[in-house]
Amino acid sequence: MTPVFDGHNDFIQRVVSAGDKGTSIWLDGDGTGHMDLPRLRAGGMIGGFFAIWIPSPSGPNDDATVAIMQNPPFELPLPDQIPHDSALPHAFRQAAALRALERTGTLDIITSAAEIDEAAQNNRIAAIMHMEGAEAIRDMDALHLWHAAGLRSLGPVWSRPTAYGHGVPFAFPSSPDTGDGLTAAGRQLVKECNALRIMLDLSHLNEAGFNDIAELSDAPLVASHSCAHAICPSARNLTDRQLGQIAESKGLVGLNYASSFLRPDGKRLPLDGFDVILRHLDHLLDTLGEDGVALGSDFDGALMPTELGSAAALPKLIEAMQNHGYGSDLVAKIASRNWIELLRRTWGK
Template identity: 75%
Template sequence: MIPVFDGHNDFIQRVVAAGQNGTKVWLEGDGTGHIDLPRAKQGGFVGGFFAIWVPSPAGPNDDDAIKMMQNPPFNMPLPAEIPHDQALPHAFEQASALLSLERTGTLNIVKSAADIRDSIAADQIAAIMHMEGIEAIRDMDALHLWYAAGLRSLGPVWSRPTRYGEGVPFAFPSSPDTGGPLTDLGKALVRECNQLGVMIDLSHLNEAGFSDVAKLSDAPLVASHSCAHAISASSRNLTDRQLQVIAESRGLVGLNFASSFLREDGKRLPLEEFDTMMRHLDHLLGFLGEDGVALGSDFDGALMPRDLSEVSALPVLLEAMAEHGYGDTLVRKIASENWINLLERTWGR
């Protein structure tokens, strides 16, 4: 079975929601969601980015928002910024949940590419502690504290503003060119992350913030879970200009599995078949080359395609790539090798 290393999941939310049964949800599954250990093993999932994310009071999974997103055009206003003092307890709770999974002996919180390879060899899930929207990080001292706790990847924003910059709204059709640039603190964050070796995730960042990171960062540019705007004109997807900038940095894009960001009509309905996903992959490969494309599922955070409903279905996607004409070497690169090599270059080890 070809191993898969994935660029983004929101599984920790389910662990927290399950309370005392959180580790049981991981070890045995509960019949819901997209990820648990048994299905991960079945699908060849060897690890990925496990996101710490603070929810807004209202979000894209509310009934009214779903109805709106099923009938484009739509443009949902950005949620309000969440104050640090409200965000921090949520982030601590999720970080603690990830640590509880590590204590089961089935998962390892990795801090280097060597850790990833060692975890895979030991048949443990290699988990990167990632933060999506960093309201819980107040300043550079707090960044160093989170780094000491294991954080190795962060996205400055989700779809709302932070003290570092602005995210894009849920909007279709829409350009990602909405809102202003990084703040001064956001620019300092880029420099500090480069110094520490923390990966900066461009997914959900607006056009102006993207450009600021590109100017300031000396690391490969990365969007962990994004699709091609040329195929699906969502504000969350990457334009050809952005793809070219990422390519020039020898960076990487992980293909998002979320149906509404894949579908050409932008509807929040399950994607049918794999043809559209292959078109996105072809487009990304055309700009980024065979070393710059990977996977970023958004499992447990988005509506999946009909034939890719959860993690155990990953081999079906890889089979579709092979049937599309991708050779074994390219499939293996997209499935895991490109992520591990990118992280080695970003983290320096």
């Protein structure tokens, strides 16, 4: 089975929401969501980025919002900024939940690329502690504290403003050029993440913020879970110009499986078959090259394609790439090796 290392999931929120049952959901599954340990093992998923994320009072998975996103065009207003004092306790709960999964002996929170292979050899899932939206980080002292706790990847924003920058709205059709760039605090955050070798994630960031990080950062540019704007002109997707900048930095894009970011019509409806997914992969490969394309599912955070209903279905995606003519070496790179090499370049180990 081809090993898969994944660029983004929102599973920890499911664990926190389940309370005392959270760990058992991980170990045994409960028949809901997209991920749990049995389904990861069935699908060959050896690890990924586990996101700490603070939900807004309303979001893209609410029934009313889903109805709007099923009928483009649409432009949803950005949710309000989450105050730090509200965000921090929830972020702590999610970080603690990830540590609780580690204590089961089935998962390792890793801080080096070498540890991904080590975890796989020991039949454990390699988890990167990632933060999607930096609301829980009050200042640079707090960033250092989170780094000491294991944080190795950070997206300055989700699709709402923070003290550091501005996210893109859920909008279709739309350019990602939707607002201002990084704040002064955001520019400081980039420099401090570079110094600590924390990977900066450009997914959800608007174009002006993207440009600022491209100018300021000395690390490879990374979008952990995004798609090609040329195929699906959603504000959340990356334009060819942005893809070119990522390529120049020897960075990487993890393909998002969310149907509404894959479908050319932008509808938040199930996507059948793998043809559109392969069109996105072809486009990313044309711009980024064979070393710059990976996977970033958004499991437990978005509507999945019909054939990718859970992590257990990942072999179907691998088979589709093989049938499309991707050779075994390219499939292995997209599935896991490109992420591992990118992390080695970014973290230095």
